[in-house]
Amino acid sequence: MSVTAIIMAALVIGVVGIIVGFLLVTAGEKFKVEVDEKEVAIRAELPGNNCGGCGFPGCDGLAAAIAKGEAPVNQCPVGGAPVAEKISAILGVEMTATEKQVAFVKCAGDCDAAQEKCNYFGIKDCRTAAVVPGRGTKKCTHGCMGFGSCVKACQFDAIHVVNGVAKVDRSKCVGCGACTKVCPNGLICLIPDSSVYVVQCSSQEKGKAVKEACSAGCLGCTACVKQCEHEAITMNGNVAVIDQSKCVKCGKCAEKCPAKVIRMREL
Numbered sequence: 001m002s003v004t005a006i007i008m009a010a011l012v013i014g015v016v017g018i019i020v021g022f023l024l025v026t027a028g029e030k031f032k033v034e035v036d037e038k039e040v041a042i043r044a045e046l047p048g049n050n051c052g053g054c055g056f057p058g059c060d061g062l063a064a065a066i067a068k069g070e071a072p073v074n075q076c077p078v079g080g081a082p083v084a085e086k087i088s089a090i091l092g093v094e095m096t097a098t099e100k101q102v103a104f105v106k107c108a109g110d111c112d113a114a115q116e117k118c119n120y121f122g123i124k125d126c127r128t129a130a131v132v133p134g135r136g137t138k139k140c141t142h143g144c145m146g147f148g149s150c151v152k153a154c155q156f157d158a159i160h161v162v163n164g165v166a167k168v169d170r171s172k173c174v175g176c177g178a179c180t181k182v183c184p185n186g187l188i189c190l191i192p193d194s195s196v197y198v199v200q201c202s203s204q205e206k207g208k209a210v211k212e213a214c215s216a217g218c219l220g221c222t223a224c225v226k227q228c229e230h231e232a233i234t235m236n237g238n239v240a241v242i243d244q245s246k247c248v249k250c251g252k253c254a255e256k257c258p259a260k261v262i263r264m265r266e267l
């Protein structure tokens with residue numbers, strides 16, 4: 001092979017390399033994805049549980065929303081105040097303090113209080129039992145079935161079935177809301193951690209029908225509504241509901257409740 005041929009081959013390869021490099025640079029500029037440095041920094045501070053408790057599709061979705069100003073810095077229920085403070089520093093904004101929310105089970109119908117009507121031999125899952133005629137073993141079809149769908153949904157070991165009814169460990173609960181979404185009876189809600197008096201019943205039955213099914217049921221008598229001086233208690237059908245934003249924690253409703261369904265929360 002002549003020297004001229006070698007030089008020509010080298011030149012061709014060099015020209016092709018330059019053209020390919022130019023095309024790659026042009027394509028990179030045209031199709032590059034802009035990266036928001038603040039979004040990346042925020043994502044690094046989020047815990048990475050991807051629980052969905054923030055209302056966004058995982059931590060990536062929340063990081064993008066916070067960076068765009070579409071979500072507050074304290075939107076992550078798992079990270080809480082410590083993570084919110086770090087995100088506030090990244091964005092250079094002042095964090096607004098919000099109270100921690102925790103899950104609460106609106107049922108006290110455990111094995112001692114609730115009457116049973118049958119034996120259940122199906123899959124131990126509340127959502128499955130809910131579609132079976134009779135909805136579980138208890139006479140009260142509004143209460144906790146005790147099969148633990150909420151337990152399986154919780155990533156933080158904060159809820160367990162004790163004596164036939166779900167109970168929340170407030171010290172472990174981060175308020176992600178995963179348990180609230182899987183309960184077929186809608187028994188679990190989020191309330192301020194400072195809440196003192198609660199109504200542990202969701203039955204829509206009244207009087208005698210309630211007591212025939214569960215000794216811990218609300219009678220729907222409205223005595224608590226009449227007793228409250230702050231309009232913090234209303235009736236949702238036949239069961240009392242406390243508006244925690246209005247409750248002054250005086251305890252008069254609990255004293256007046258003949259069924260003792262309104263009680264102080266367990267620590």
